[in-house]
Amino acid sequence: MPELTLIYFNARGRAELARWIMAYGDIKYTDDRIERENWPARKPNIFTGKVPVLMVDGKPLPESIAIARYLARMADLVPQDSYEAARVDAIADRLNSAMTETHGILYKTEDEKEKTEKFDKHKEEVIKPFFSQLNKHLEGRQWFITNKTTWADLFIGMSMTWLRMKSPGILDNYPNITALVDKVLAIPKIKEWNDKQPKDLPF
Numbered sequence: 103m104p105e106l107t108l109i110y111f112n113a114r115g116r117a118e119l120a121r122w123i124m125a126y127g128d129i130k131y132t133d134d135r136i137e138r139e140n141w142p143a144r145k146p147n148i149f150t151g152k153v154p155v156l157m158v159d160g161k162p163l164p165e166s167i168a169i170a171r172y173l174a175r176m177a178d179l180v181p182q183d184s185y186e187a188a189r190v191d192a193i194a195d196r197l198n199s200a201m202t203e204t205h206g207i208l209y210k211t212e213d214e215k216e217k218t219e220k221f222d223k224h225k226e227e228v229i230k231p232f233f234s235q236l237n238k239h240l241e242g243r244q245w246f247i248t249n250k251t252t253w254a255d256l257f258i259g260m261s262m263t264w265l266r267m268k269s270p271g272i273l274d275n276y277p278n279i280t281a282l283v284d285k286v287l288a289i290p291k292i293k294e295w296n297d298k299q300p301k302d303l304p305f
């Protein structure tokens with residue numbers, strides 16, 4: 103097992119999926135959490151100037167999704183079948199792009215009226231079609247890929263937990279997504295990880 107250090111801010115953000123995967127797989131690592139005031143001094147020494155970065159035996163791995171996929175292999179959260187593994191990649195890409203857009207609207211729009219308008223439009227045009235399809239896909243399935251937990255489930259659980267905090271009721275019409283999220287949150291290792299996080303830790 104390589105020596106791993108996950109570098110990110112003292113927040114959940116784009117590092118939290120990696121942390122959930124490592125909690126699930128009992129993967130040992132150093133959780134290097136940078137306080138905001140120390141970021142200007144650290145940034146020039148970070149590979150891409152962006153975090154998260156996973157240091158693997160001293161070598162940098164950037165990009166949250168690449169990091170998640172790499173760790174998911176170690177945690178046995180990637181399907182053996184290539185098509186199923188690619189389906190997991192596809193949902194991760196779609197979720198990442200929808201959540202990045204959501205994040206941009208909620209955190210980078212200053213004017214409250216404009217934020218509400220943009221978010222309503224985003225819900226109509228991006229969230230609703232996406233969630234309807236995902237909800238339908240999950241019908242009769244135990245997990246995103248039928249009967250085996252994969253990192254797609256953890257990503258869905260983690261993103262939707264954040265989204266539900268920001269927009270309570272957003273999953274009201276999607277019972278299969280809600281059931282999956284609740285199931286992920288009840289996985290003992292994930293529950294244990296979440297229970298020990300400070301209540302005021304930014305998402």
Ligand SMILES: N[C@@H](CCC(=O)N[C@@H](CS)C(=O)NCC(=O)O)C(=O)O
Pocket residue numbers: 115116145151152153154164165166167
């Ligand atoms: N595509 C990258 C985005 C990385 C990114 O934008 N990281 C932000 C934090 S979420 C960052 O490093 N911000 C500080 C900066 O740009 O100085 C990923 O998914 O890892």
